[in-house]
Structure formats: structure tokens, C-alpha cells
Amino acid sequence: MTQTHMAREVAEIPEAAQRFLTQSAPQIQAAATAMRATDPKLIVTVARGSSDHAATYLKYAVELLAGIPVASVGPSIASIYGRPLHLANAACIGISQSGKSPDIVAMTEAARTGGALTIAITNFADAPMAQAAAHCLPLAAGIEQSVAATKTFVSSVVAGLALLAEWQADAALRAAVADLPRAFAEALKQDWSPLSNRLSRAQQAFVLGRGPGFAIAAEVALKFKETCGLHAEGYSAAEVLHGPSAIVQERFPVLALAVEDAALPQITATAERLAAQGADVFITGAQAQGCTALPAVSGLHPLVAPIVVGVSFYHFVEQLARRRGFDPDTPPHLRKVTQTL
Numbered sequence: 001m002t003q004t005h006m007a008r009e010v011a012e013i014p015e016a017a018q019r020f021l022t023q024s025a026p027q028i029q030a031a032a033t034a035m036r037a038t039d040p041k042l043i044v045t046v047a048r049g050s051s052d053h054a055a056t057y058l059k060y061a062v063e064l065l066a067g068i069p070v071a072s073v074g075p076s077i078a079s080i081y082g083r084p085l086h087l088a089n090a091a092c093i094g095i096s097q098s099g100k101s102p103d104i105v106a107m108t109e110a111a112r113t114g115g116a117l118t119i120a121i122t123n124f125a126d127a128p129m130a131q132a133a134a135h136c137l138p139l140a141a142g143i144e145q146s147v148a149a150t151k152t153f154v155s156s157v158v159a160g161l162a163l164l165a166e167w168q169a170d171a172a173l174r175a176a177v178a179d180l181p182r183a184f185a186e187a188l189k190q191d192w193s194p195l196s197n198r199l200s201r202a203q204q205a206f207v208l209g210r211g212p213g214f215a216i217a218a219e220v221a222l223k224f225k226e227t228c229g230l231h232a233e234g235y236s237a238a239e240v241l242h243g244p245s246a247i248v249q250e251r252f253p254v255l256a257l258a259v260e261d262a263a264l265p266q267i268t269a270t271a272e273r274l275a276a277q278g279a280d281v282f283i284t285g286a287q288a289q290g291c292t293a294l295p296a297v298s299g300l301h302p303l304v305a306p307i308v309v310g311v312s313f314y315h316f317v318e319q320l321a322r323r324r325g326f327d328p329d330t331p332p333h334l335r336k337v338t339q340t341l
Helices: 005-011 013-023 027-040 050-065 102-113 126-134 151-168 172-179 180-187 192-198 212-228 264-276 305-323
Strands: 042-046 071-073 090-096 117-122 134-136 203-208 230-237 253-256 280-284 292-294
Touching: 005 013, 005 292, 005 305, 013 027, 013 134, 013 151, 013 180, 027 134, 027 151, 042 050, 042 102, 050 071, 050 090, 050 151, 050 172, 050 212, 090 102, 090 126, 102 117, 102 126, 117 126, 117 151, 134 151, 151 172, 151 180, 151 305, 172 180, 180 230, 180 305, 192 253, 192 280, 192 292, 192 305, 203 212, 203 264, 212 230, 212 305, 253 264
Parallel strands: 042 071, 042 090, 090 117, 117 134, 203 230, 203 253, 253 280, 280 292
Antiparallel strands: none
16 A cells, blocks of 8 residues: 555654754744743743644643743634733744644734734744744744644644753753654554554544643544544543543543653553443553553653654554545545634
8 A cells, every 4th residue: 555644754753853953953042042031921822723732732841840821822812803912921832833824823913912922833934923923943844745733743842842941941851852853763663553453443532641641632532533533532531530431331442641750640540440430441651450551662751751652643543544444644624724713
């Protein structure tokens, strides 16, 4: 079978991450210097779709490392409702693979007018969103032809983590980010065939995570929908117990994204609880009673570990989509660039 665009782009993730870290280093330093000068008391993010999952990842990473609250702002506040926001002493980080959607551009412009330091994370340095922001971190990921974003999503998370490491002058995170291309290459070697066997004919699933892993759970659920026609929902491993777990019965598939961080005991406990309800639970990089363990790259900084798991998932889901009879490059009713107001 001819290799899909998605498979080729997933394979390019380590190289794309390294290219960004090398080529965009001056822009990362300039934006980090601006962040230190601004000393923001609040950060807002502007994004949609997979980019919003990258923003959620950054939210947790910033709050955990810097202790600065991060909130997502609805782009329609500017593009539809025309309501100015007062953002003095704040930073606004916009994330968009294309940087073209009118609502994302409008919110970036409004944030800058409202007094925020604005930073754009996008694949194209000349995109309208990049032009609207004071600083741009160009992903330099190359053309992405598959509708399902993979290498641009990963590079967006890498960009956010690189900015955070430099802004906070955190040596441990800086080293972990520099090591990501190697970790991504290892992630592409992980074999998740037991999960593929279970989901080859499944119609629904839950995906669980905590902290930055919750952002990856949301992205995983979206990719299941986009590429496999599988109705999946991403939840916090805590939030799933506040209602959604009521529908988890015999053989209900659950993917728990566990990494080596402070939330690992809670993720494991939730996985075991759902397995006890009869669910078919798969858990990454950990052992849990009644659950099937999936391999994951170990020994990583807790703030980068979830995105490495996400790369293993991308490798897996492209294969699952074809197994289920779908073309992962062309999901029905979707286009590569979605422009909304």
C-alpha cells in the first residue's frame, strides 16, 4: 500500500522538532526576553482544534513551572462580539498551524490593542496571525498535507515548552526540550498492537489524562474521531468519575495516558476502578491491576513526557485508521485549513 501523508508526516516529527529548535532559537530567545520584561500576571491563549489542545498543554506546563494562571479566550469575543479585553500586565499566546483563521487573527490583534504582549506560534512566519503579534515562533515544520495535524501539533507543543524553559531559565526543562527529537524517535518505535486489536471494531472509547496529559487525552480523542470514525471523549482522570464513568460497563474501551509525574497514582487508581467495572483498560508506561500496559519512553522530564506519549499514539492511530478502512489523510467533511469567525 502507498504510504499515507499522515504516516510520512508522523515519521518526520523528530526532524521537524530539531529543525524548529535550531532555526527558531533567536525568536525563542527574543520572546522569552520580552516575557521576562513584561513579567505577566496572567497569560491568555487563543486557539482552536488541535492547536487549542497545544494551548491546554502549555497552560498546565506554565502553571506548574511558573505559577502564572493561564486561561483560554474565546476568539469570538473579538471576531463576533467585538468586545475589547483589558490585558495590561498580561501575555497572549496564539497558536494556529496555518495562522490564517480570521477569528484567531482578530483576537490576537485585540489582545495587542488591549495591552498584552502577543506571541504567535504558527507554521508560517508570514501568516496573518504572525503579522498581528509582537513576536512569532515559526514552527518550520514544512508542508503538512494530511488533514489531521500531527507534526505541526507536536512542534507547537515543543515551541511552547521551549519558550517556557527560556523565559523561566529552567535548566532541567531546557535540557529536556533539547532531548525531545531523540525521545520522539524512540516513541515512534513503541508497539501498541494490543490496543489496535481491541479498537479495530470499537464504536466508542474514553481517553484519560491529568495535567499536561489531559491535553494529550483531548488530542487523542479528536484524532480517533478524525481518522478512525471512532467516537472518543477525552477526560481528566478525576473528572471522568464525576458522571461519565456511569456509562462504563463490560468491555468499554478506555485508554489511560499515564506518565511518570505526581499524578501517576491517581491515574492508576482511576484505571483500576474502571477495570473493576468491567472496562477494557489500556494504560501507558505503568502497571495497573486488571489493565493492559502499553509501552512508553521512560525516564523523561514530567513536563515533556505527555507529548512523547502523543507521538507514540500518532504512529499507532495512522495504522488503526487504515485497519478500520479509513483514509487518515482525508477525513470526511473536513479541510486542512479551517477558517472561522
